[in-house]
Amino acid sequence: xPMIEVADLRKDYGSFRxxxxxxxxLDRGEILGFLGxxxxxxxxxxxxxxxxLYPTSGRATVAGHDxxxxxxxxxxxxxxxxxxxxxxxxxxxxEYLHTCGRLRGMAGSRLAERKQAVIGLTALGAKAxxxxxxxxxxxxxxxxxxxxxxxxxxxxxxxxxxxGLDPNQVVDVRAIMREVGRDxxxxxxxxxxxxxxxxxxxxxxxxxxxxxxxGATADLARQHAGAPLYRVQVEGSLAALTAALQQLPGASQPxxxxxxxxxxxxxxxIAGAPVxxxxxxxxxxxxxxxxxxxxxxxxxxLEDVFRKLTRPTEHAA
Amino acid sequence: MITIAWKELRSxxxxxxxxxxxxxxxxxxxxxxxxxxxxxxxxxxxxxGNTSLDVYFSLVPQAxxxxxxxxxxxxxxxxxKSGTVELLMTYPLRTWEVVCGKFLAGLALIALGLVxxxxxxxxxxxxxxxxxxxxxxxxxxxxxxxxxFLSIGLFMGALCSEQVTAxxxxxxxxxxxxxxxxxxxxLFIPRGLHxxxxxxxxxxxxxxxxxxxxxxxxxxxxxxxxxxxxLLNCTVIESRKGV
Numbered sequence: 263x264p265m266i267e268v269a270d271l272r273k274d275y276g277s278f279r280x281x282x283x284x285x286x287x288l289d290r291g292e293i294l295g296f297l298g299x300x301x302x303x304x305x306x307x308x309x310x311x312x313x314x315l316y317p318t319s320g321r322a323t324v325a326g327h328d329x330x331x332x333x334x335x336x337x338x339x340x341x342x343x344x345x346x347x348x349x350x351x352x353x354x355x356x357e358y359l360h361t362c363g364r365l366r367g368m369a370g371s372r373l374a375e376r377k378q379a380v381i382g383l384t385a386l387g388a389k390a391x392x393x394x395x396x397x398x399x400x401x402x403x404x405x406x407x408x409x410x411x412x413x414x415x416x417x418x419x420x421x422x423x424x425x426g427l428d429p430n431q432v433v434d435v436r437a438i439m440r441e442v443g444r445d446x447x448x449x450x451x452x453x454x455x456x457x458x459x460x461x462x463x464x465x466x467x468x469x470x471x472x473x474x475x476x477g478a479t480a481d482l483a484r485q486h487a488g489a490p491l492y493r494v495q496v497e498g499s500l501a502a503l504t505a506a507l508q509q510l511p512g513a514s515q516p517x518x519x520x521x522x523x524x525x526x527x528x529x530x531x532i533a534g535a536p537v538x539x540x541x542x543x544x545x546x547x548x549x550x551x552x553x554x555x556x557x558x559x560x561x562x563x564l565e566d567v568f569r570k571l572t573r574p575t576e577h578a579a
Numbered sequence: 580m581i582t583i584a585w586k587e588l589r590s591x592x593x594x595x596x597x598x599x600x601x602x603x604x605x606x607x608x609x610x611x612x613x614x615x616x617x618x619x620x621x622x623x624x625x626x627x628g629n630t631s632l633d634v635y636f637s638l639v640p641q642a643x644x645x646x647x648x649x650x651x652x653x654x655x656x657x658x659x660k661s662g663t664v665e666l667l668m669t670y671p672l673r674t675w676e677v678v679c680g681k682f683l684a685g686l687a688l689i690a691l692g693l694v695x696x697x698x699x700x701x702x703x704x705x706x707x708x709x710x711x712x713x714x715x716x717x718x719x720x721x722x723x724x725x726x727x728f729l730s731i732g733l734f735m736g737a738l739c740s741e742q743v744t745a746x747x748x749x750x751x752x753x754x755x756x757x758x759x760x761x762x763x764x765x766l767f768i769p770r771g772l773h774x775x776x777x778x779x780x781x782x783x784x785x786x787x788x789x790x791x792x793x794x795x796x797x798x799x800x801x802x803x804x805x806x807x808x809x810l811l812n813c814t815v816i817e818s819r820k821g822v
Contacts, residue, residue, distance in 0.1 A: 275821070312669040316820045338671040348662035350586070352593045364582040365670045409666075 263326055265290045265417060265447045266311065271320035273306050273471075280306045282471035283320070290416070293443040295458030295479065296451045297564075298468035299572050304451045305345055307468070308421050311449075312342045325416060338366075341415035345422050345451075347406040351395035355386055355405055358394060359412060366413045380408040383438060400431040407435065411442060418442060421451045436461055455564045465564065469572040483562045491560040493519065494543055495527040498552035503528060506550040510542055525555065583672070583680025587654065588687055597688055600650050604692040607642045608635065609699065632700055632709070636717035640757045640785055643721075643728050648749035650688060651732025652742045654681045659740040668820075674813045682726075682733055682809060689725035693718055720788030723801035724781060728753045730808035737815045756781040 266288040273281040281303045288294055298304045309315040310322055313333040321328065327335040350358055359380065363373040381387055384404040389397060394405060403423060410418055420439065424432045439450065439461050452458055458465055458479065465482055467475040475482055496503050500518070503526060507516045512533035520527035532539040540557060547554045591597040612624050612635045624635070658664040667677055700714045732749040739745045758764045760780025765773050777783060784797040 273821075309665075314665055314669050314820065318821075334671045334673060337669055340669070342666075342669050344662065344665040344669070346662055348664075348666055350590070350663055351661070352590055357589075361582065361586050362666075362670075365586075365667075365672060367671070 264288060265292075266322075266324055266449075268307070268311075268322045269320055271307065271310060271322055272318045273303075273310065273315065274318045280471055281310075281317070281320075284468065284471070284473055285320075286466055286473060286476060288447060288449070290447055291445065292464055293439075293448045293450065293462045295462030295465040296449055296468065297453065297455065297458055297465055297568060299453060302468045302572070303471040304453075304468060305421055308342075308344075308419050308449070308451055311336075312340055312419060313337050339416045341410035341413065341418045343406045343410045343420045343423055347402050349394050349402060349405055349409075352393065354391050354393050355381075355397075355408075356390045358405065359408060362409045363412055368413060376412055376414065380411050383411065383441070384408045385434070399426045400428065400434075403427060403431070403435065407438060415446070417447045417449070419449045419451075422453075423450070424452070424454065424457060432457070455568055459564050467568060467571050474571040475567065479564065483564055483567050490539070491529055491531045491562070492539065492543055493527060493529055493556070493558050493560050494547065494554070495520075495525065495556040496547055496552040497525055497555055499524075500526045500528075502550045503547065503552055506546045506552070507543065510546055527556075529560070580676040580680045580683070583667075583677055584683040584687070587681050587684030590657075591650075591684060591688055594653075596650065596653065600646050600688060601692050601695060604642055604646050605695045607646075608638050608696055611638050612699070632703060632714055632717065635699060636714075636721065637786070639717075639721045640724060640782055643725055644750055644753045644757055646692075647685075647689065647725055647728035648732045648735075648746045648753060650685055651729050651749060652736055652746040654685065654733055655736035656740050656742045656745060659737075668816075674816050675809075678733070678809055678812045678816065682730060685729045685733070686722070686726055689729065690722060693721055693725075716788055719798075720785050720801075723788070723798065723805075724785050727756075727781070727801050727804045727808075730805040730812070734808045734812040734815065737812050753781075758782075 264287040266286075268287070269285050271281050271284040272279070284303065284307060296304050296307070306315065310317050310329060311324060313329050313336055316330055323329065324336040325339050327339075329336050350361070353361065356377070359377050360373065363369075363377065368376065381390055384407050386401070386404055386408060389401055394402065397405065403426075407420070407423065410420065423439070424435050427435060436457065439448065442448065443461070448462075450458065450462055462479055465475070465477065465479045466473055467482075475485075477485065494503070494507070494516075500521070504516050507513055507528065507530050510530075510532065514531045514533070516528045516530040518526065519529045530543070532542070540559065543557060544554060614623070655664075658667060668674075700709060700711070703709050704711070728749070731752055732745065735749045735752075736742070736745040739748065756779065760777040760783045765776060768776060781801075784794075784800055787794055788797050
């Protein structure tokens with residue numbers, strides 16, 4: 263049985279359709295990156311999964327429990343870090359985690375043990391007695407994370423957990439995510455692509471309330487990138503290089519990527535991805551008497567895929 | 580539910596509002612009773628000249644009209660503004676548990692305020708012959724009145740999600756409930772509505788209860804008002820989830 267099952271989810275805010283038929287399933291132990299531009303529907307989807315909002319139509323189940331009919335059972339299984347990390351500012355870290363545990367029905371030695379464990383995991387030991395309103399953004403984020411992990415949930419949903427953190431803190435938080443993701447289902451909402459590439463094995467890209475891509479992080483770039491791109495760097499004349507490359511069958515219009523003196527770098531893609539594309543380019547360059555400085559295939563990144571799939575469409579503009 | 584109540588009580592005690600409430604409440608009652616006299620009547624302990632505490636407890640509704648909305652106004656708006664409501668509502672808690680927890684925290688503070696007034700009947704009992712029956716009746720009536728006001732304030736906070744608006748609207752509604760049925764007010768409303776106005780009045784029922792006449796109907800009326808507003812509160816919170 264899939265851990266999370268979402269079928270044709272729709273959500274309207276008044277006349278604005280935030281989600282327009284979102285469907286996906288997620289198995290136990292998967293780490294999913296939920297990507298999309300701001301306002302694409304990421305947070306709305308998470309709010310529906312955590313029972314904070316009801317869907318307008320469609321169905322979502324978590325561990326077999328419907329999010330509307332059996333909301334409390336669903337919420338029991340989820341650890342959630344909402345966007346902007348809301349916390350009870352007047353409490354100390356320790357009091358806050360204690361209250362969170364009590365609200366989840368934890369008590370006694372189990373609560374004490376788990377509290378120690380999450381404080382250790384998120385390296386909050388030194389701040390355990392500090393009032394939350396005195397904490398920096400990075401520490402606040404860790405408190406939110408500790409709260410989400412406190413009850414050893416089967417599913418962890420983190421909405422933009424690294425926004426506003428400095429690079430060191432980002433690395434720390436990612437390490438925590440990888441650590442907990444080893445035996446749990448994790449959904450990481452983000453628009454930071456490198457983060458998703460670093461942490462998640464699977465990616466869903468959402469745009470204008472629809473899923474536009476869903477697959478393994480590594481495959482996705484390959485599938486959506488189109489024809490492979492080559493970077494050709496030569497010493498000599500730009501016009502001659504352009505002309506030579508255009509002669510190649512299936513070549514795209516060459517694009518100047520870099521120029522320095524008589525040193526030019528051009529990007530060109532060869533449709534149909536012939537195996538000997540690199541050799542063909544090399545031959546073409548040699549035939550017009552230019553000196554080839556460098557030739558490298560440029561692998562499509564998640565960023566390319568993201569930009570290709572989420573460029574503002576007509577009706578959104 | 581109890582954990583929610585503790586959490587709210589804690590945050591009450593961490594903020595000045597709880598202390599302002601307690602000091603203002605006891606100050607208002609004792610000040611009016613012993614020093615400057617009840618608003619509009621000028622009656623004090625000394626001018627009444629007997630050991631009945633009727634006048635003392637008749638001060639409770641006017642104090643509550645201003646102070647209970649002040650207590651209630653932060654319970655929801657704080658959570659709605661800071662976004663902690665998203666934490667609370669994604670925890671495995673039922674909406675009514677959250678609403679009742681918040682209500683209980685406020686009620687506990689009101690009860691504490693009433694406990695702080697106990698020295699007054701004690702003092703009177705020392706110097707005179709005090710009939711404790713009506714005194715306990717008045718305490719029960721006060722707590723029920725406070726509960727009703729609190730539930731109205733809690734509901735308004737959830738509805739307006741803005742402290743100041745919630746306070747003003749709640750105070751106005753509470754004042755209306757208190758003034759209804761007053762002879763003076765009845766002069767300004769159509770004769771046909773007098774019966775309704777008398778029936779809905781908080782003051783009349785409060786006074787009956789306060790005389791030690793614990794009428795089931797009066798107690799039931801306060802509980803119903805409280806219950807209805809708590810229920811409305813749950814509905815408002817649920818409706819925020821949208822469909």
